[in-house]
Amino acid sequence: MISSSKLKAIDFYRKIPRDLTEASLTGAGFSIIAAFAIIFLFGMEVSSYLTVATTTTVVVDRSKNGEHLRIDFNVSFPRLSCEFLSVDVHDVLGTVRQNITKTVRKYPIDTNFRRVGQDIHVGHLPAITNHGDQPGEGELAVGDGEGAFELTVENFERYSHEFPILLVNYYAEWCVYSQRLKPSWEKAAQILHERYNPDDDGRILLAKVDCAAAKNTMLCRSHHIQGYPSIRIFRKGQDIRDQYGHYDHESYYGERDSDSLVTFAEKLVEATTDTGTPALEDKSAVDNSTVKRPAPKSGGCRVEGFALVKKVPGSIVMAARSTSHSFDAAKINMSHYVQSFSFGRKLSYRMAKEVYRLYPILDNVQESLTGRMYTSPHENVTFDHYLQAVKTEVVSLKSSKDFKLLEEYSYVAHSAELQTGEVPVAKFQYELSPMQVLVSEASKSFSHFLTNLCAIIGGVFTVAGLIDSMLHNAIRMVRKVELGKQY
Template sequence: MSPGNSGNSLPTLHQLCVRVLVRNAKYLWATLCKNLARQSTQPTRTDPGSGETWRDLYESYEQERALKLERASARVRGAYQDLENQRKARKPILTHETPRMRLSQPKRFGTPPRQRLTRMSRNAPSLSNRLRSFDAYAKTLDDFSVKTISGAAVTIVSTLIILTLLVSEFSDYRSVDLRPRLVVDKSRGEMMTINVNVTFPHAPCFLLNLDVMDATGEQEASVDHDIYKVRLDPLGNRITEDRESYRGGEKVAKVGNALANTDKDGYCGSCYGGKHPDGLSCCNTCDDVRRAYNSMGWAFANPDDFEQCVKEHWKENLRSQAKEGCIIHGFLKVKKVSGNFHIMAGQSAIHNNVHIHTIYSYMPDDYDFSHTINHLSFGSTYPDMVNPLDRATKVAPVRDLQYQYFLKVVGTEVHYLSKPDIISNQYSVTEHAKRLLSFPFSGGNTGVFFNYEISPMRVIYAENRKSLSHFLTSLCAIVGGIFTVAGIVDAFIYRAETVLRKKVELGKQF
């Protein structure tokens, strides 16, 4: 006999529940009919002590129904527990199973078929029941859940907090930050660009020269390539706007007679023993003569001794510019080693590897080195780059002042996610100013000196964005944490309300 057809099989849980509910429904229906019949035979009275009204009947009916339901639930739980205990205590049975005969094998007469024993459970759980046992989030019936105003308030507040934090986390996920990293700089000896823009309001352009020298011994006097000068009137307004570089550190204004800038046919001016730096054999202008003298290391003391300068009224033109100012701007290409560049007054030259500055009598003596550093950087610029000397202004109360800036240059690389990389430099600065009391016989020179030192380290900035996994982890942490804290707060409030309500019902005074 199969287990499903046995005469003493136990009723299922569904059958027990149906029986209990039918029995309770019959009892409740009979009680209701009895109360209705009794109410129909008696008059309805509302004065105290005169009998039950419909309201009293309804309240008694609700009380009886709740009591019956509680008893029915207890009986159902007891029956289910008994059924589970019996199922666990029941031993599995052994059944015989005869396998099908294979057609390929010959039939053997007189040999009983081979039998095998199969251990089976009468009430083996199905796959869905097994999966259901792993549910860590057990659900409760809606009839047993209680909703309160305090719980709703906690839910609204926690939801707003979660939304705010989610928006902030998403904004942080979409943003890009620069993370610095320090490495050893291996790019020594390469070329480096220095961008410079300095204004001298009380020094004329023809008086100023820019020179460069480095630790390897290389020197360049009166730099004229990629360096430009702009003349300023005494009020600071620009006089010249041309972009032509100033050879030898100066360019005399185009004034004077026509002979100053016009070569006659067949005319070849003498260089007076000097050698033109461009390899020319003729010096047709005063500036050519001056450059030829500078290349030989000779002093260009008196312009009136040269025919070209007399024709151009060179000395008079210089004196007319004595009250002007000057802007020196451009860029320098230097080796990436320690060195300095400076802006000084007078003619500069290199003689026997010695750097010489000479101030002549025809040059003005009422200038000073008050200056404004409009811009100074090393290499390319990048966003949020800070140059400490930009827009720095110094006012010289006297003429014989020497300004020195000591710069510590650190190589910098910026690696972008979606843009080309930038290789540049940052620098820090320490400044010093001193007065040369016995100028010009103190062994020092007035001017502005920029002494730079290259750091052996390099800073690398790399753009980084948070990964998607980090963003999702943060979202889960925010939602889970807020809901957990909100659950604790709600449970505490509900517990406090319950305790207070019970005390009020008992009539306690606070």
């Protein structure tokens, strides 16, 4: 066995007997300073160790070709009805998708952006093949060529309350679809007049409103007519007055030849009692969603949802669109409020918190469009937004696979207004940067942390001891000199 005396021989830290040491005030002062310095540097080192360390690089975005990107949006149009509001997607590869509906919802709103009804989640408007009678089929039984009753702002309310069923054609003389509908509408009106004489029977009346006439501008606007021709169905005793003072009614989207119009009108009559209330057992006979739908309750619309697009330059276009209606560009106002517009899948709260922990600069980035109102003082103005987006990938060291790789997009937008002779739109053109920002969390070595702590403690202790020793020797030398001068 190795004796204790031999073990003592390898002692690196030889002890000096306490009786041979001398305490001094300078040594005590330096000891206090050294202790505070050690505590301060120890705290700074611990804080540095706990601080997140990341490395940021700019690399080429190597996403696979054909990979799709999600674009979320929530945009309100206070002067564009949900009836015709369409969301279209285009890109430079030739992809064209018009009026996407599966991932989009629409909510009617008033001019103050308040919801006035339930969400409207309908598909495309029915495709109309017969926009009117073919030549020779629209000849009227009476030679004057006028069968539908002309309504104006002065007499509309009276007739809408007088007849159990009122079918109204809102038209414009310049509209080609209105011109094609006119013969069949007049013929159907005369046929129904003969079968249900307003003076004797009075169960139905076919009427028309000229929205191009200045005197009817307010009437058409109050009924939210934005496309021509628009056929509305008013039922006395069945319409429900809402909190805004309007009656609920429906729009007709079926075929526009005289036979189809007469057949539809007769089914409405058959499903209505003499008192004007619907016969519930027969209501299903005309409850066909491909022919009629609820009419818009307001002149505004909020559209929200998302679109999956390819990672190539493209655009999302929001506009009034229909294959069987005409629009007056001079009366379409595309003013809108962007509540949100973002790229990429939405992160959960935990994921977003992790992203901002590693890359807090993203938490302070305000998207250029979000929360902004784009207003035009007059109609017929197209709003063009050009968006440049860049992707940021954040690589976390957390063990969960959901936190391994997080993606976040930021963008800048440049907006412009343009007045043209075409129907105005709100266009969001986007372009994705070929580069991306890669943020990786850097791991810290615990052994390196311990080494730094030892270096701090030993270094401060050693430096303070050297300074104290030098100062002590200097004082002794000064005293010796003073003593030498005295003798």
